[in-house]
Amino acid sequence: MDVLRSIGFFLLAAVAEIGGAWLVWQGVREHRGWLWVLGGVVALGAYGFAATLQSDAHFGRILAAYGGFFVAGSLAWAVVVDGFRPDRWDYLGAALCLAGVAVIMCAPRT
Template identity: 80%
Template sequence: MPLRSVVLFVVAALAEIGGAWLVWQGVREDRGWLWVVGGVLALGAYGFVATLQPEAHFGRVLAAYGGIFVAGSLAWAVVVDGFRPDRWDLLGSALCLIGVAVIMYGPRG
């Protein structure tokens, strides 16, 4: 599994999930518009990071990233919000990551 691709997925997830969280905090938790602006900038960074993937097919990268987003969102919730996933959250996340591996790193002819 190519290390560069995995690192880029992790950076993209931090930018997207973190950006969405900042917007949520700014709007839903009344922390102010600076939080929202920070979130919008992070979300823009996510879009840029996604373009750095070595895989040339946009659809494949975004489809695989969906699984990273699912697992990353649960991990973010555990670390930042104190969320405790149940076994179904963990199973679903694992299935998504298996999907990422198949889509991105499966053998192609």
């Protein structure tokens, strides 16, 4: 159950961070306005809180492991929202990052 809970919080963090950055991008680069930017800033703030919900008490470990979710999540966001088509190297890179998450989070600790 801890693994599923942890994955859920990583997914929540990814949606908040990637979504927040995307909203800022849309507000500034696509000239959609400052309300989009403000929404992005709020979402990025929510990302900061999402990491604190993890059961592991080590900030560095959580942030490092989250990086793998960020990489895979960014590619998934690009596919769903922007119509991006990853190639085999994108998939391989994302899989390697997620394997790194598993090593960091699931390794036996003494």
